[in-house]
Amino acid sequence: MAVSTTRRRGPGRPPKAEAGDTKGALVGVALKLFALHGYAGTSIRAIAREVGLSESVLYAHFDSKRAIYDETMKLVGPQVAVTALDAADPSADPADFIRMFADRVLAAWDTPQARQAISLITRDGLVHETAHTEGTERAIRHLAEVFARWIEEGRMRDDLGSAEDLAYALLSPIAHARLLWLHGGATEERRRAARDRVIRHADLFARTVTVGA
Amino acid sequence: MAVSTTRRRGPGRPPKAEAGDTKGALVGVALKLFALHGYAGTSIRAIAREVGLSESVLYAHFDSKRAIYDETMKLVGPQVAVTALDAADPSADPADFIRMFADRVLAAWDTPQARQAISLITRDGLVHETAHTEGTERAIRHLAEVFARWIEEGRMRDDLGSAEDLAYALLSPIAHARLLWLHGGATEERRRAARDRVIRHADLFARTVTVGA
């Protein structure tokens, strides 16, 4: 009765109407499968099958399995998330800045692609590659510079700890929530709980360490 | 000239003098290789070769590759780390308790096996399995109960946030430092920096939220 609507493709270049962004589709599917099963747990066969093409088509677009992996890292590597930090206004009221900063970071990290990135990162030991740890350190130092200015200006308490320790106290619970709960397989409910937790944390931190309002 | 000192083993049961804890050795090496390359990235061939035995010997001790993986999880699963939390004395001075608690947790998480566990966990997406996330949640709730008592007794500030939010503010930077820096491949220098950071954080937290001394 029911005949599959997906046209069986034969040999030869497909007509223009059917042609799509094969390379982009391959990268997207590869990211999804690497995130689900890890690099070694994903065969190029599985990638091609999911896209609906023959497995050898992959070698028309990439030199090797590794090359397609590298391509996914370009898309979702840590450099993507760092940009969110630079978008905030350090001249704003400290407490408000902190709350807005947390909001922004959450928005950047709770997109479908950012969550697939977390799944990939936590499936291939990439948490421990310098790209990820250095990225985290850089974000902490970056935030610490802002805090150091505030401390100098008397807008942040100076009796609790160094600017860097304070930056760690704010950022690391956010990064931790991301690693644990903002991943590809997380339910919407679980993700909302994580976002709420981060927002409460940022608020607690803002009220504790800033001066006046 | 130089002849290998490792006796080439032939067929047949080895003499008693040479017999060791083969099963234990297989599990230990499997944990190491899974931590290095992930489950799918580790062949039973590689495990057997590292132990110095034929690959088929693995099937004399385990039913399948999956069975040896399950065995490593019994050894280094999250239940191992949770025990450290129950060893502290909640009747101690809050600030001291917090510092000692951080010390204990660090000691439990900076052992070679605990670090291999982290590498394994971050190489197979186990961060997102309930065993790990639930274990983290349980530890937070457990600590929150202690904090709730302190708040009732007036030994901890009640104007900052709920006991659970405070528990998250203390614990999650510690758990985050563990995930990022207390892994199998971390240098001693990197690990010390992580431990120092955690100790400074616990101290900052203790001075900020506890009352009197």
Added chain:
DNA sequence: ATTATCTATAGATCTATAGATAATGC
């Protein structure tokens, strides 16, 4: 001529099993 796909297959590896062999312990 170039591009995008296919089929077919080489050659490497992987998990798992069958059956032999030699030491152990009853």
Added chain:
DNA sequence: ATTATCTATAGATCTATAGATAATGC
């Protein structure tokens, strides 16, 4: 007889390549 190992191999799967085929765009 049991235990702990070996060699040899079956059968599945994986990466990668060769060569055919058909639409496209000059």
